[in-house]
Amino acid sequence: MTAKSKVVALEHVVIRFSGDSGDGMQLTGNLFSDSTAFAGNDFATFPDYPAEIRPPQGTVAGVSGFQVHFGHKPVHTTGDLCDVLVAMNPASIKANMRWLRPGTIIIFDSDSVTEKALEKAGYADDPTVDGTLADYQVVKAPISELTKEALKDFGMDNKSMLKSKNMFALGIVMYLFNRELDTVYKYFETKFKGKDQVIKANRTVLDAGYHYADTWELFTNTYRVEAADLEKGKYRNITGNTAAAWGLMAASEKSGRPLFLGSYPITPATDILAELTKYKNLNVKAYQAEDEIAGIMSSIGAAYTGCMAVTTTSGPGLSLKSEAMGLAVMTELPLVIIDVQRGGPSTGLPTKMEQSDLLQALYGRNGDAPLVVIAARSSAGCFYTAYEAARIAMEHMTPVSPRWLTCRASRLRWPRPTTRTICLTAATRNGSAANGLFRERPVCVTALAVWKRKTARATCPPILRTTRS
Numbered sequence: 001m002t003a004k005s006k007v008v009a010l011e012h013v014v015i016r017f018s019g020d021s022g023d024g025m026q027l028t029g030n031l032f033s034d035s036t037a038f039a040g041n042d043f044a045t046f047p048d049y050p051a052e053i054r055p056p057q058g059t060v061a062g063v064s065g066f067q068v069h070f071g072h073k074p075v076h077t078t079g080d081l082c083d084v085l086v087a088m089n090p091a092s093i094k095a096n097m098r099w100l101r102p103g104t105i106i107i108f109d110s111d112s113v114t115e116k117a118l119e120k121a122g123y124a125d126d127p128t129v130d131g132t133l134a135d136y137q138v139v140k141a142p143i144s145e146l147t148k149e150a151l152k153d154f155g156m157d158n159k160s161m162l163k164s165k166n167m168f169a170l171g172i173v174m175y176l177f178n179r180e181l182d183t184v185y186k187y188f189e190t191k192f193k194g195k196d197q198v199i200k201a202n203r204t205v206l207d208a209g210y211h212y213a214d215t216w217e218l219f220t221n222t223y224r225v226e227a228a229d230l231e232k233g234k235y236r237n238i239t240g241n242t243a244a245a246w247g248l249m250a251a252s253e254k255s256g257r258p259l260f261l262g263s264y265p266i267t268p269a270t271d272i273l274a275e276l277t278k279y280k281n282l283n284v285k286a287y288q289a290e291d292e293i294a295g296i297m298s299s300i301g302a303a304y305t306g307c308m309a310v311t312t313t314s315g316p317g318l319s320l321k322s323e324a325m326g327l328a329v330m331t332e333l334p335l336v337i338i339d340v341q342r343g344g345p346s347t348g349l350p351t352k353m354e355q356s357d358l359l360q361a362l363y364g365r366n367g368d369a370p371l372v373v374i375a376a377r378s379s380a381g382c383f384y385t386a387y388e389a390a391r392i393a394m395e396h397m398t399p400v401s402p403r404w405l406t407c408r409a410s411r412l413r414w415p416r417p418t419t420r421t422i423c424l425t426a427a428t429r430n431g432s433a434a435n436g437l438f439r440e441r442p443v444c445v446t447a448l449a450v451w452k453r454k455t456a457r458a459t460c461p462p463i464l465r466t467t468r469s
Contacts, residue, residue, distance in 0.1 A: 007178065008221045012071025014079035015173065017166075018096055019088030020057055021050055021064045024166035028086075029066025031170060031187060035179045036070045037237070040227025043070035046078035049351035058120040063095040072226040084176070086169050088112060088143070090121035093133070105137045105219075107172055109165070111144035139218050143168050143209075150208040154201050164205040171209020178224050181206060240382040240404050241271035244338060247386030248272075249282055252308045255394060258283045260307040262298030264291055267350035269312040269340035292320040296337070300324060303333040308390055310336040315357045316347050322365050325399055329369040334393035337371075338386070339403040353405040361401050372396075376404040 015032065017025040026047055036043045048065035055062035069079035081101040087093045089112040100106075113126050128138050147165040148158065167184075174181060184206055192198040213219065252259035263273045265288065277286045285307075289295035296311045303309035313321060318339050328335045339361060343354030361373045372392055376385035382404055389400040 006221045008223050010071075010223050010225050011073065012069065012075065013084065013177070013223065013225055014067065014069045014082040015084040015086070016065055016067045016082040016096060016099065017086045017169070017173075018063055018065040018092040019086075019166070020091070021055070021062050022057070023064070023088045024163070025064050025066050025086075025088070028166045028170050029068055031184050032173060032179075033068055034187065034237070035174065035183045036068060037235070038183050039179065039225070040230065041070040041072060041225055042075045042228040042230070043068060044075050044078045045069075056120070058089060058091055058117050060091045060095045060121060063091050065092075065096070070225060072228045074228070084173070086173060088165070088169065090117050090123055090127060093127055094121045094123065100136060102135045103137060105139060105176075106133060107139045107141065107169065109143040109169070110140040111142045141172065141212065141218065146208060146212060147205050150205050151201055154197065154204075156201070164202055167202050167205040168209035168212075171206045171211075172213045172218070174206075175210045175213040176219055176222055178222055181210065238379055239271065240376065240379040241269070241340065242275050243379050243381075243383040244376075244386040244402075244404075245272050245275035247383040248276070248308075248310055248336070248390060249279060249284060250383075251387045251390035252283070255308055255390070257306060257308040257394070258285065259310065260299060260302035261286045261310045261312065262289055262295045262302065263287070263310075263312045264289050264295040264317065266292070266312075266314050266317050268342055268353075269314050269317075269338065272312045272338065272340075292317040293324060296321045296324040296328075296335075299335055300328050300331070300333055303328070303335050304331075308336075308394065309334065310338065310390075312338040312340070314340050314342045314348070314350075315344075315360070318357060318360060319364070322360075325371065325401075326365045326367055326369040328399040329365075329371055330367075332397045333399070334390075334397055335399040336386070336389045336393055337399055337401040338389075339401055341403055341405055355405065357403060361403065371398060372400040374400065374402050376402065 017029045017032070019025045026049075029045065029047065033043060033045050046067040046069075048067065050062055050064055067078055067082065069075055069077065080099070082096070082099050082104060083101065084105045084107070085093075085096055085100060086107045087096070088109050093106065093108070108128060110128070113128070118124070118126065127133055128140060143165050144162060147168045148161045150168070151161045151164065154161075170184070171181075174184070185203060188199045188202050192202070248259055248261075259276070259282075261273060261276050261284070263269070263286070265273060273286055273288065276284050285302075287295075287298055289298055292313060295313070299309040299311040311321070318337075321337065325337060339357055341353065341355060341357045343349040343352040343356060358373070372389075374385055374389060374392075376382040385402045385404070389402040392398070393400040
């Protein structure tokens with residue numbers, strides 16, 4: 001770092017990585033999130049995918065983004081307006097104008113400005129020179145050209161070289177926030193093990209971006225966010241859906257009942273089905289049905305035979321399951337109906353999140369068939385919410401519908417101290433625990449017991465640190 005750069009301490013920062021669907025913005029955001037975790041900051045992330053299957057390249061509809069909100073005090077949201085925007089093409093600027101605050105730093109790939117790219121983005125002229133971005137700090141860097149220059153001796157074609165340009169942008173951001181590159185190096189070595197040229201190419205481009213920002217003095221100031229005041233312990237990266245799957249397995253372990261999941265794949269709830277299929281050795285049965293109705297009906301049948309029954313879906317699937325939900329209420333069968341919410345009516349927007357299913361969950365059944373509805377407030381909360389849903393369902397012999405957004409999450413210390421553990425115990429009836437289920441043992445202890453069982457036949461989930469996604 002040059003002596004001219006002044007390091008400014010900040011309370012919190014919101015960064016948004018934005019580019020075309022093939023520009024690797026999700027990976028870039030995840031890698032920066034990992035560095036944020038190792039730096040000790042509290043943080044929340046928001047992956048923003050296009051709703052279309054494959055929108056035209058360079059258009060506003062095809063912009064993919066990943067937002068990271070981090071700070072040295074507790075972070076509870078993914079942030080609204082961003083302090084730094086990494087834009088890989090003109091469409092990225094157009095799509096994110098409403099999320100910029102005055103003074104936002106925009107790191108822009110100047111090589112992406114062509115007449116065709118401006119036309120696709122809806123610009124008549126280059127927004128970086130016509131005054132459109134006068135209220136922001138625009139840092140133009142020839143990212144594409146410099147990426148090819150860094151890899152000119154690797155014998156790669158232009159298309160292959162440009163696949164690494166996201167690492168050049170990441171290097172610039174890592175310099176801006178005084179981050180070490182070691183965590184990214186370790187990712188390369190793990191992800192591309194045995195592919196030495198790929199590892200070396202990505203490291204070369206990452207270093208090139210970092211040193212370019214330093215040598216050319218792109219920024220008047222660099223920034224530092226001090227580590228948050230966190231309890232000592234082990235943390236891990238986790239999403240809400242993964243946490244929910246683990247919570248269900250913990251509930252199955254504690255209750256002594258085999259876990260059955262009957263589900264039809266639907267974004268964004270499919271990750272729960274995918275996660276549970278990994279743990280057949282823990283007496284988990286995951287069944288992919290032919291449709292939403294068959295999924296919940298198979299779970300009702302499993303509940304009737306004594307299994308801890310679960311079905312997963314999103315808003316459109318919840319509509320299709322409503323009649324079967326009424327059947328579960330009428331027959332007084334314990335059933336967990338997980339709704340991972342997505343935006344819009346009808347089939348909705350698979351990759352957009354919206355808290356829009358509450359009234360449907362509460363009142364969307366004929367015959368006034370009531371059921372319990374609970375919500376998670378974070379990724380860590382999804383573990384406890386899934387566990388609590390199973391507890392209520394089996395104690396009271398009724399369907400329970402937990403819900404959350406896939407973008408919701410929070411930092412999780414694993415396991416938590418007993419004094420802070422949510423100890424879900426059985427409701428006491430006549431001095432004894434109902435049905436002998438869920439006794440005083442803390443949830444986290446039960447969860448750890450799940451991972452310790454039969455380790456010779458299964459890989460336990462790694463304990464590292466929680467990410468928000």
